[in-house]
Amino acid sequence: DGGITQSPKYLFRKEGQNVTLSCEQNLNHDAMYWYRQDPGQGLRLIYYSQIVNDFQKGDIAEGYSVSREKKESFPLTVTSAQKNPTAFYLCASGPGTGQGSNQPQHFGDGTRLSIL
């Protein structure tokens, strides 16, 4: 089945540690997105990528980094600079620039990150 796979489902980070959240899609979508969800805050955009080897900062990019070396993959690294990383992280994909404004996004099951 086509879809988005996020792993792991739960992740724990120690102080000063970087952790990487995985996101893979087999929908042949050009665009991929990372959102952070906190209680009562809705979805906030961290980074997005419209095409391979290119990505843009979203509203809350500080303390995060991404890469887009393959169309199918868009991993998110939560660095030690992110002082409050405890949240639910959602990855999404969509058709992308020019084609995408009228199409819904497809979401993964999310990764819940906590501080040890």
Next chain:
Amino acid sequence: AQKVTQAQTEISVVEKEDVTLDCVYETRDTTYYLFWYKQPPSGELVFLIRRNSFDEQNEISGRYSWNFQKSTSSFNFTITASQVVDSAVYFCALSEAHTSGGSYIPTFGRGTSLIVHP
């Protein structure tokens, strides 16, 4: 800039009650798209419906119905005869067709948590 407001943070109903989730949006674009998503406890957002700015027809799908009114910039979602399985967080989202740079970045509301009690 586009904006979506879901003023209801949490709604609690008893099974079989009807419930309406409100969504008010702001946009300067003449062509735009509105979406509703459901987020069950499992976490994944599930797409429910899309409506474009030129189509103000209301839509019904089983127990779900949507009321789009451009005059009030609203796109409300009604669940008739609610069931416990409807318990979830519901998000309204807006996407403009003519954003600067051609990027497709939807704006989400903060979500409404619906709790249906048996």
